[in-house]
Amino acid sequence: MPESIREGRDFLISFRGRATTVVRKMRKRVVAGCCLGTILCIFVFTSNNYLIQRMTPFFIAPPEDISCYTEVSTPESVQTLLTTDVRSALNGSNNIFFHETSCFGDEGITLTARQACAVESAAKINPQMQVYLLLLSHSNFSTATRETIRVLSAYKNIKIRRIVMEEYVKNTPLEEWWLSGILRTSKWPRSHMSDILRYLTLWKFGGIYLDLDVVVTTSLKKLTNFAGAEDWEDVAAGVLGFGTTGLGRRIADACIRDLKKNFRGDVWGNNGPGVITRTLQKLCATKYARDMTPHRCRGFTVYPPSAFYPIHYKKWKLYFDEKERNSTMNIIHRALAIHVWNKLSSSEVISSPSQVPYAIVASEYCPKIYNHSGKFF
Numbered sequence: 001m002p003e004s005i006r007e008g009r010d011f012l013i014s015f016r017g018r019a020t021t022v023v024r025k026m027r028k029r030v031v032a033g034c035c036l037g038t039i040l041c042i043f044v045f046t047s048n049n050y051l052i053q054r055m056t057p058f059f060i061a062p063p064e065d066i067s068c069y070t071e072v073s074t075p076e077s078v079q080t081l082l083t084t085d086v087r088s089a090l091n092g093s094n095n096i097f098f099h100e101t102s103c104f105g106d107e108g109i110t111l112t113a114r115q116a117c118a119v120e121s122a123a124k125i126n127p128q129m130q131v132y133l134l135l136l137s138h139s140n141f142s143t144a145t146r147e148t149i150r151v152l153s154a155y156k157n158i159k160i161r162r163i164v165m166e167e168y169v170k171n172t173p174l175e176e177w178w179l180s181g182i183l184r185t186s187k188w189p190r191s192h193m194s195d196i197l198r199y200l201t202l203w204k205f206g207g208i209y210l211d212l213d214v215v216v217t218t219s220l221k222k223l224t225n226f227a228g229a230e231d232w233e234d235v236a237a238g239v240l241g242f243g244t245t246g247l248g249r250r251i252a253d254a255c256i257r258d259l260k261k262n263f264r265g266d267v268w269g270n271n272g273p274g275v276i277t278r279t280l281q282k283l284c285a286t287k288y289a290r291d292m293t294p295h296r297c298r299g300f301t302v303y304p305p306s307a308f309y310p311i312h313y314k315k316w317k318l319y320f321d322e323k324e325r326n327s328t329m330n331i332i333h334r335a336l337a338i339h340v341w342n343k344l345s346s347s348e349v350i351s352s353p354s355q356v357p358y359a360i361v362a363s364e365y366c367p368k369i370y371n372h373s374g375k376f377f
Contacts, residue, residue, distance in 0.1 A: 068136050079160075117369045228302070258279050310335040
């Protein structure tokens, strides 16, 4: 074989070998990059609840049951709320509202000990205010929850009622909007129903709305026309207070208008914190919550994160950390209420007796429910 051909053959073999090596290295790099990207995504998702909320549609999840939103009451249903049941004080309100927007089947309505703790804390610390737990389910209570309700019934200012949306929206700015089937556009209808209800209820009656994972630690009686910032960027919607006249009424009207105009079923927080944030940005002529002073907001108060969200959601485990108890309790003691981030913390078990901060707070502010919860809270 001529030398030139042999050299050409050797070159081709050598080239193929180098090419194969390069391809193998590139494959390894691609695989390593994919693994690193996956690890990074897992880290981001587990540490950032906001992204979890925004990215939820990309994961397969069973559709939420909202059949109870249109079902009529039965003889076994919880007593229906009548507008005349709610008596608001002039220039403010004497009412605190919680909402449960889940539908329950044959097992009956289930109220967790921590949800019941939120209701008890509001009633215990505010004995002169009426505390309403408003339900959408037409079911009766489950066997276990009947015992919980019996414990709560020790507080005469707690009222548990069912609301029927077709009746609840009548003669309100949301009547035609609701009947158009707007909720069918939502990817999270139960959560977005909660958003709708908090603004609708405050528009109808005035008063204070609280999430079911908020434990009240200070009297809210004198508070009116207020919200709380979760951080210094945006206003949160887990604690809201609107008076029935004047500024409170203007804010309620503006929130209802914003909800109708800007409702989005594909963005988790757009219809809850988004509504009050956009409304106050206009009222206060500023973008950020840190600049929303009562003076700029014409008397409306935006409380700092330390008031209602003293522990940031990224640090929610502090509520369950006994080692950090003293420093956490110092933070909690300066708050008016604490938001315990149920979406993140609900699976964290507290074995009684316990000295974690959440247990200490519960034993003081919802003692009947805490003691009734048995070995686990």
